Amino acid sequence: MYPLFVKKVCIDWNRVPANSYLNRIPDLKDVEEIPFRSPVTYFAGENGTGKSTLLEGIAVAYGFNPEGGSRNYSFSTYDTHSELWEAITLVRGIRQKKWGYFLRAESFYNVATKEMEYADISHPSMNFHERSHGESFLALMQSRLSSPGLYILDEPEAALSPQRQLTLLLEIKKAVEIGAQFVIASHSPILLGYPGAEILSFDSGRIEKIQYEETESYQVTEMFINNREYLLKRLFSNEQEDGE
Numbered sequence: 001m002y003p004l005f006v007k008k009v010c011i012d013w014n015r016v017p018a019n020s021y022l023n024r025i026p027d028l029k030d031v032e033e034i035p036f037r038s039p040v041t042y043f044a045g046e047n048g049t050g051k052s053t054l055l056e057g058i059a060v061a062y063g064f065n066p067e068g069g070s071r072n073y074s075f076s077t078y079d080t081h082s083e084l085w086e087a088i089t090l091v092r093g094i095r096q097k098k099w100g101y102f103l104r105a106e107s108f109y110n111v112a113t114k115e116m117e118y119a120d121i122s123h124p125s126m127n128f129h130e131r132s133h134g135e136s137f138l139a140l141m142q143s144r145l146s147s148p149g150l151y152i153l154d155e156p157e158a159a160l161s162p163q164r165q166l167t168l169l170l171e172i173k174k175a176v177e178i179g180a181q182f183v184i185a186s187h188s189p190i191l192l193g194y195p196g197a198e199i200l201s202f203d204s205g206r207i208e209k210i211q212y213e214e215t216e217s218y219q220v221t222e223m224f225i226n227n228r229e230y231l232l233k234r235l236f237s238n239e240q241e242d243g244e
Contacts, residue, residue, distance in 0.1 A: 006062070006091070011089075012089065013032070039182065041183050061085045062090060103141070137160065151181070153186075
């Protein structure tokens with residue numbers, strides 16, 4: 001097995017308050033263990049299924065700031081993270097905790113601002129806010145994926161064009177080759193296509209391992225590309241009928 005920084009996530013639901021909304025997320029509420037078997041693991045599924053909540057819990061339990069950054073970051077612009085991290089125990093692999101990064105597209109502006117505050121005048125981070133969102137997001141990834149460590153990414157495709165997503169796949173491959181581990185929540189059929197990745201689906205009321213071609217992201221995209229005119233005609237026709 002590939003040497004990992006985290007090889008299993010354990011959740012003790014006795015440590016989650018009975019009235020917590022976490023108990024009402026079907027895909028999460030009965031999960032006690034999630035093993036990691038690959039250096040790249042994806043959480044895939046529809047919005048509201050708990051994948052980002054679990055990802056955040058893992059990140060905070062590992063020592064990352066809830067809004068993102070490295071383990072050295074300590075800032076909060078709006079405290080909204082759940083208490084799930086308090087119920088999580090991470091089973092460490094044989095690799096020692098070193099570098100790592102937690103990055104979520106929704107709070108990237110705040111992380112980029114902190115990067116600029118910490119950087120000296122000659123560091124590339126100093127001009128993050130002078131670039132487009134996608135350019136600065138990818139530049140941050142490229143600058144941070146330089147050492148072995150645990151990298152947790154929440155829907156990175158939200159900031160990236162399809163071409164930039166391909167570039168990110170290449171950066172992930174380079175990082176894996178030097179010993180990095182990734183846990184990524186994603187809807188992107190491009191990112192989900194990383195060779196050898198383990199994909200955990202949150203779409204069936206439980207968390208289960210699926211193949212790339214079984215993901216909804218792949219199936220819907222393939223269906224749209226191959227039947228675009230027909231699908232749009234049906235979609236718009238149904239919309240008109242509903243409005244009558």
